[in-house]
Amino acid sequence: MSYFLITFGVFLFVIAIMAVGYVFQRKTIAGSCGGIASLGLKKVCDCPEPCDRRKALMAKAERRKRRAEMIEKNRII
Template identity: 60%
Template sequence: MVLTFLATFAVFLLVIFGMSLGWIIKRKSIQGSCGGISSIGMEKVCDCPEPCDARKKRMARDQHRII
């Protein structure tokens, strides 16, 4: 039981170290995919015809900052 736990823990540590090699070597953060959901024609994540109240407030605040 303990051997299985230690082996699993070691594998997880190796995976985390492997994933962090890009940052360790290049000091470059993880980036999203090229295009994201806009590449399939969607402007936002949800398919709601109208944004929720919290998003409307955030959009108004962002618009106010730009002007």
């Protein structure tokens, strides 16, 4: 029983450390194979017209990109 508890504790510790790293780095979790991007696709569905949720995400990404460009352009240092 002690081996089980020690092993369980080690797994919980590793999971907690990974969660802290994820929270602070704000990176997306990605697999080692590269996922759908390695196939050259930008989205999972093959719809000719993106759904409303996808349109909202694309608009948000565009706003973030423009804001980052503006900050970079107006940087003093």
